Amino acid sequence: MIYSLAPMEGITGHTFRRVHAECFGALDRYYTPFLAPPRVGSSFGGKNLKEIDPANNEGLNVIPQLLTKNADAFVWAARELAELGYAEVNLNLGCPSGTVVSKGKGSGFLRNLDELEVFLRDVCERSPIPVSVKTRLGLEDDAEYERILELYRSLPLAELIVHPRVQKDRYQGKPRWEPYGETLARAPFPVAYNGDIFGEEDQAALVAAYPQTRHIMLGRGLLANPALARMLTGGAPASASELKRFHDKLFCAYLDEIGGNAVFRMKEWWFYARCAFTDSMAVHRAVRKARKVEEYETAVERVFRTEPLAPVARFHG
Ligand SMILES: Cc1cc2nc3c(=O)[nH]c(=O)nc-3n(C[C@H](O)[C@H](O)[C@H](O)COP(=O)(O)O)c2cc1C
CATH class of the missing domain: 3.20.20.70 (Aldolase class I)
Incomplete structure (x- = not known):
C-alpha cells in the first residue's frame, strides 16, 4: 500500500x-x-x-x-x-x-x-x-x-x-x-x-x-x-514520549521559522492532536488560552504531565 x-x-x-x-x-x-x-x-x-x-x-x-x-x-x-x-x-x-x-x-x-x-x-x-x-x-x-x-x-x-x-x-x-x-x-x-x-x-x-x-x-x-x-502497516502506536518529542521538535522548528506566531500554528495542530488524549476537552482548554511562548510552554508541559493518552488516538471532530 x-x-x-x-x-x-x-x-x-x-x-x-x-x-x-x-x-x-x-x-x-x-x-x-x-x-x-x-x-x-x-x-x-x-x-x-x-x-x-x-x-x-x-x-x-x-x-x-x-x-x-x-x-x-x-x-x-x-x-x-x-x-x-x-x-x-x-x-x-x-x-x-x-x-x-x-x-x-x-x-x-x-x-x-x-x-x-x-x-x-x-x-x-x-x-x-x-x-x-x-x-x-x-x-x-x-x-x-x-x-x-x-x-x-x-x-x-x-x-x-x-x-x-x-x-x-x-x-x-x-x-x-x-x-x-x-x-x-x-x-x-x-x-x-x-x-x-x-x-x-x-x-x-x-x-x-x-x-x-x-x-x-x-x-x-x-x-x-x-x-x-x-x-x-502493523507498527506500534505513539508513546507519550514520542508524541512529546514530536511536539517539541515541531514547536522549535516553527519558532525558528515564524517566531512567536509558532504558538498559533501549534494551536491549529492541537485541534487534531488533542484527540490523542483521553480528555481531549481538557487538553483543548489548557492550550487554547496561551498567547505568548512562555504561557504556551507551561500549558503544554502540564498537558503532557497530567493528561493520559487515549487508548486509541483517533480523530473526532
Ligand atoms: C484545514 C484543512 C486544510 C486543507 N487544505 C487542503 C489543500 O490545501 N489542498 C487539498 O487538496 N485539500 C486540502 N484539504 C483536504 C484534505 O487534503 C483532505 O482531503 C481532507 O482532510 C479529507 O481527508 P481526511 O478525512 O483523511 O482528513 C484540507 C483540509 C483541511 C481540514
Whole structure:
C-alpha cells in the first residue's frame, strides 16, 4: 500500500513534513498544501518558494499541488516545478471553501465541465511533468460524478485521488465509497482513496470492500495520531514520549521559522492532536488560552504531565 500525507493548508507544510518524517518515518508521498501559480514569466516566491524549495524537502517524495483555472499559469508553474526537480504536479479540484469555489477554482471548477475539459486537455498536453488530480464528486449531488468521471477517463492523468464527498458536505458526513469503487474499476490510470481513514479498522473495511485499493491518502487521522501510517502497516502506536518529542521538535522548528506566531500554528495542530488524549476537552482548554511562548510552554508541559493518552488516538471532530 502507498501511504501519502494529504495537502492541508496551514498545517502540512514543509516544516511539518520534515519533522513528522524525522520522528515517525517518511510516508511514501507528501502533497504540498495548494499553491497559487506565479504570474507567467515570474518564479515562485515568498512562502510558496519555501514550500517547494528542494532544500526544505530533502529526502522526501513531494508532489506540489496547484490551485488555478488558468491553463497558461498551470503550465508555466509546472515548468518551474520540473526545473526544480519535481516529477509530478497535482491539480486541486476539491477545495470546498466559498471564496475559492466562487472564483470557479477547486471544487468550483467541477461546475463547468466544458471549461474543465479544455483546461485539462491543454495542461496534460503541455505540462512537462505528469499531471494528477485530487477531486470531489461534485458540488451538490453525487450524481454529478458520472459525467466528471467520464471526463477524467478520457485524459492521460498520472493519478486520480478521490475524496468521495461533494462540495456542500465540506468535511461532514460519511465519504461515499461506491463512487470510489466505480473509479477503481473503470479508470485507466492509478486511483487513490482519501477520506476518514482514522484507524486500522477503517483501512481494513476499505480494503475488504475494495481489495484493489493501492494508495491511501491520510489527513486528519494522521494529525490526530502521528503514528497512524506506522500502525496501518502493523507498527506500534505513539508513546507519550514520542508524541512529546514530536511536539517539541515541531514547536522549535516553527519558532525558528515564524517566531512567536509558532504558538498559533501549534494551536491549529492541537485541534487534531488533542484527540490523542483521553480528555481531549481538557487538553483543548489548557492550550487554547496561551498567547505568548512562555504561557504556551507551561500549558503544554502540564498537558503532557497530567493528561493520559487515549487508548486509541483517533480523530473526532
Ligand atoms: C484545514 C484543512 C486544510 C486543507 N487544505 C487542503 C489543500 O490545501 N489542498 C487539498 O487538496 N485539500 C486540502 N484539504 C483536504 C484534505 O487534503 C483532505 O482531503 C481532507 O482532510 C479529507 O481527508 P481526511 O478525512 O483523511 O482528513 C484540507 C483540509 C483541511 C481540514
